[in-house]
Amino acid sequence: SYEVTQPLSVSVALGQTATITCGGKNIGSKNVQWYQQKPGQAPVLVIYRDTNRPSGIPERFSGSNSGNTATLTVSRAQAGDEADYYCQVRDSNTVLFGGGTKLTVL
Amino acid sequence: EVQLVNSGGDLVQPGGSLRLSCEASAFNVSNNFISWVRQAPGKGLEWVSVIYSDGSGGNTYYADSVKGRFTISRDNSRNTVHLQMKSLRVEDTALYFCARGTVLWFAWDIWGQGTRVTVSS
Numbered sequence: 455s456y457e458v459t460q461p462l463s464v465s466v467a468l469g470q471t472a473t474i475t476c477g478g479k480n481i482g483s484k485n486v487q488w489y490q491q492k493p494g495q496a497p498v499l500v501i502y503r504d505t506n507r508p509s510g511i512p513e514r515f516s517g518s519n520s521g522n523t524a525t526l527t528v529s530r531a532q533a534g535d536e537a538d539y540y541c542q543v544r545d546s547n548t549v550l551f552g553g554g555t556k557l558t559v560l
Numbered sequence: 561e562v563q564l565v566n567s568g569g570d571l572v573q574p575g576g577s578l579r580l581s582c583e584a585s586a587f588n589v590s591n592n593f594i595s596w597v598r599q600a601p602g603k604g605l606e607w608v609s610v611i612y613s614d615g616s617g618g619n620t621y622y623a624d625s626v627k628g629r630f631t632i633s634r635d636n637s638r639n640t641v642h643l644q645m646k647s648l649r650v651e652d653t654a655l656y657f658c659a660r661g662t663v664l665w666f667a668w669d670i671w672g673q674g675t676r677v678t679v680s681s
Contacts (some may be wrong), residue, residue: 485664485667489605490617496673497671499669502667508662514566542605542665542666544666547621550607551605551607552604
């Protein structure tokens, strides 16, 4: 079955750029979504269909997807961006999540 | 306000049953794809099930981990989606969220607040 992998943690200095990767075999052929989840809260969709931002999501959040890696980029990182981030894809009629990446803003 | 409200979570013994509810406001569940997603304590997200919109056939699909034990259904008169869970296992312990699909059925823009299910003797 298909698998997606994420790093357990990523650290970024305040105001700098963070990149979170999501790996999977030929993931570039799939639509990738990214969710942000803060402690005690429901997840929030920040990127859908690889590169699209829902209404209300800052332009600082961007996505890309090619080959075997999808990437979420958080530019000008703020303290409020500290959260767990999950990538997600559809595989046939099921949905798979990566294990999640904890983003720490230093 | 567009929102989903979860309810029905409880403490239940292994082998028991429970029905979770997901009530929508300001939109019709009949016209939308609604999924259930769960999160075990301290763990990541796991998709559980989806029910397609009426216009797309109302099909239902399940994760292998719950297939044959969980059933998703929709009550259009109450604008509510249910998740009937039976033969519950300790590993079903989790916070259960429902979520609405947007341009893709698996891109979820609206989430419920979650309802907690604990399976323990």
